Structures are given as C-alpha cells and as structure tokens.
Amino acid sequence: MSPITVLVVDDSVVVRRLVTDALTSDPEIEVVGVAANGQIAVSKVAQLDPDVVTMDIEMPVMSGIEAVRALRRDGRRMPIIMFSTLSERGAVATLDALAAGATDYVTKPANVGSVSESLARVADDLIPRIKGLARRSGGAARKVRSTGTTVSATAVAPRSAPKPVALRPAPTRTLRPRAVVLGSSTGGPEALSTVIAGLTRPLPVPLLVVQHMPRVFTRQLAARLDRLGPSTVVEASDGVELRAGTVYIAPGDVHLEVRRSAAGARTHLHQDAPVNFCRPAVDVLFRSAVAAFGGELLGVVLTGMGSDGKVGAQALVDAGGTVIVQDEPTSVVWGMPGSVATAGLAHAVLPVAEIAQAVQRAVGSGDVQPVGVAR
Numbered sequence: 001m002s003p004i005t006v007l008v009v010d011d012s013v014v015v016r017r018l019v020t021d022a023l024t025s026d027p028e029i030e031v032v033g034v035a036a037n038g039q040i041a042v043s044k045v046a047q048l049d050p051d052v053v054t055m056d057i058e059m060p061v062m063s064g065i066e067a068v069r070a071l072r073r074d075g076r077r078m079p080i081i082m083f084s085t086l087s088e089r090g091a092v093a094t095l096d097a098l099a100a101g102a103t104d105y106v107t108k109p110a111n112v113g114s115v116s117e118s119l120a121r122v123a124d125d126l127i128p129r130i131k132g133l134a135r136r137s138g139g140a141a142r143k144v145r146s147t148g149t150t151v152s153a154t155a156v157a158p159r160s161a162p163k164p165v166a167l168r169p170a171p172t173r174t175l176r177p178r179a180v181v182l183g184s185s186t187g188g189p190e191a192l193s194t195v196i197a198g199l200t201r202p203l204p205v206p207l208l209v210v211q212h213m214p215r216v217f218t219r220q221l222a223a224r225l226d227r228l229g230p231s232t233v234v235e236a237s238d239g240v241e242l243r244a245g246t247v248y249i250a251p252g253d254v255h256l257e258v259r260r261s262a263a264g265a266r267t268h269l270h271q272d273a274p275v276n277f278c279r280p281a282v283d284v285l286f287r288s289a290v291a292a293f294g295g296e297l298l299g300v301v302l303t304g305m306g307s308d309g310k311v312g313a314q315a316l317v318d319a320g321g322t323v324i325v326q327d328e329p330t331s332v333v334w335g336m337p338g339s340v341a342t343a344g345l346a347h348a349v350l351p352v353a354e355i356a357q358a359v360q361r362a363v364g365s366g367d368v369q370p371v372g373v374a375r
C-alpha cells in the first residue's frame with residue numbers, strides 16, 4: 001500500500017520539524033513537503049497533490065483560514081487538519097477554519113516538558129486522524145476543477161459506496177421523548193451548526209450534547225451555536241435544572257450526565273476516567289439519560305471517529321427509546337454513526353440536513369414536556 005502523503009504548513013521552523021518528525025515516525029505516512037505560509041501551501045498542494053494537509057492558523061502573507069478557503073475554491077477536497085493553540089483566540093480561529101472548510105483540528109502541545117514528550121503528543125493526536133481521514137477520502141486527494149461550463153472530477157481511489165445497513169423497527173410502544181441526547185466528534189461542529197440552524201422553533205424538551213473538544217473550544221462552540229436558530233445554547237454548568245428549549249453543550253474534559261430526583265432533572269458534571277478514550281464521552285451521557293428517563297428519549301449520533309455512543313445507543317434502544325444517526329455520505333467520518341447503524345441500533349439514517357426536522361417530528365408539537373416528573 002502506498003504511504004499517505006502529507007504537506008505540513010506552519011510559519012515556525014521548529015513546529016514544522018516537530019510535526020514532520022512525529023509523522024515520519026509512522027511508516028504508513030510520508031511528509032512530501034513543507035510550507036511556511038498559506039500562499040506557499042496553495043502552490044505546493046497544486047504541485048505535490050498530498051493526501052492530507054496539516055495547517056497552522058496564524059501565518060504571514062496568507063493565514064491558514066485564507067488558505068483553506070483558497071484550496072476549497074480551487075476544488076481541492078483532501079482533508080485539512082488545523083494545528084491550533086489552546087486559547088480563546090485559537091478556539092475562535094479554529095471554528096472559523098472549520099466553517100471555511102477545514103476537516104478537523106488538533107491543538108499544539110502546551111507546557112510539555114521535553115522534545116520527546118512533544119513528539120509523542122503530536123504523534124498521538126495527528127497520526128490517527130490522518131489515517132482515518134485519508135481512508136475516508138479514498139487516500140489520494142479528490143480534485144474537482146471548473147473549466148468553462150463543465151466540471152471534471154478525477155480521483156486515484158474514489159470513496160467507496162455507502163455501506164448498506166438494516167434499520168431498527170420502530171418501538172412497539174412509542175414513548176414521546178422528554179429529552180434529546182446527541183453525540184458528535186470529527187466534523188461535529190459544522191454538523192451541529194446545520195442541526196441547530198435547522199430547528200424552526202425551540203424544542204419542547206432539553207437537548208444535551210457531547211462534542212469531543214477541549215474546554216475552551218466548547219465554550220466558544222456554544223456561543224457560536226447560540227447565534228443560530230431559535231434555541232438557547234449554553235455550555236453546561238453543574239447542577240443546573242434542565243429546561244425545554246435549551247441546548248446544553250458538555251464542557252471539554254468533563255463528563256456530562258443527567259441526574260433526576262423529585263425536584264427535577266439536572267446536569268451533573270464530573271471528571272471520572274475517560275470512556276472510549278474520551279472525556280466528555282457520548283456513552284456516559286446516553287447511559288445517564290436512560291437511567292433518568294428510561295425509554296422516553298431520542299438519541300442522535302452525528303459524524304465522528306471511533307465508536308463512542310454505540311454502548312449508550314444500545315442502552316437507549318433496550319429501554320424503548322429512538323435513535324437517529326447521520327448517514328455516511330454527509331459524515332466527515334462515519335465511525336460513530338456507522339458503529340451504531342451497522343450494529344442495528346438506528347431507527348433512521350439521515351443526511352445531516354434532514355436531522356433537525358426529524359428531531360422536531362419526534363418530540364412532537366411545541367407543547368413543553370415535563371422534564372423531571374415521572375409519568
């Protein structure tokens with residue numbers, strides 16, 4: 001098998017060397033070039049045709065965000081992974097880059113003691129993403145160019161056809177959801193934007209979300225989503241009473257659970273061990289929601305790497321709830337939704353643009369549902 005070819009883009013010589021050394025430690029990856037700014041990167045993509053690009057955000061001449069826009073305008077469809085700083089400014093810029101067409105991101109090592117530790121951190125973060133995204137895109141970059149009034153497309157290894165899945169029959173006794181729980185990861189910020197913007201009215205139930213992101217990023221994500229559509233979107237705080245029409249985003253590095261008592265249903269945040277190598281984890285949220293509401297739940301699993309959410313979806317359907325997953329063609333990575341669908345746990349597999357309407361249909365009219373009182 002040919003190695004995955006990567007172009008490394010960063011204005012820092014030290015960072016370019018660090019990323020290059022980390023990636024070339026894996027025999028399945030070949031760094032075919034480096035670039036010191038976005039303008040050089042655009043030129044080198046045309047010259048080298050890499051399978052994946054790692055892209056710094058703040059660079060002279062042309063920033064990473066401008067380079068992403070230029071590459072996408074040029075029809076370049078290879079995965080672009082942003083290399084960002086773990087800061088408020090870095091979080092905002094990263095979300096801007098994802099909105100511009102970047103595929104994923106990793107954060108630069110901060111306060112790491114040695115070069116070897118930095119190398120290990122970069123390798124652990126970047127290599128799995130590069131391999132997963134390169135497989136998803138078919139290895140070599142897909143190029144689509146507009147020539148006059150015609151559009152031609154070529155690909156060395158086209159994306160395989162979506163896998164057929166068997167949908168789960170509808171529950172014999174349909175329980176109207178009293179909450180919606182949702183999980184997403186790679187590609188999730190833009191998928192979430194589509195879902196939240198697609199809601200035509202505040203939901204009559206609360207919506208709780210786990211998106212795999214660092215804490216400073218989830219705060220910015222919540223603020224960004226709050227500007228879309230009619231829902232109130234907040235980063236979840238501990239011990240808050242769940243309210244209809246509000247979307248609660250799990251903070252980065254913190255598990256989000258639902259706890260219910262006679263006083264009502266509330267959020268519960270904690271830092272127990274990661275689950276599926278993730279904190280927050282979708283499985284933790286889903287299983288806690290089942291413990292609180294039984295089968296009176298709607299679960300949604302969007303694009304993401306790995307299988308976080310599969311165990312929670314199993315618990316949800318066993319209790320009589322309903323599960324919707326994003327389909328393969330519209331997912332950046334069909335890992336999480338695919339693991340649920342291929343296990344026979346999905347009642348519907350939908351394009352991301354149709355999920356908001358499906359959620360609204362499932363939760364019923366605009367009548368507010370009681371959240372914390374048993375029925």
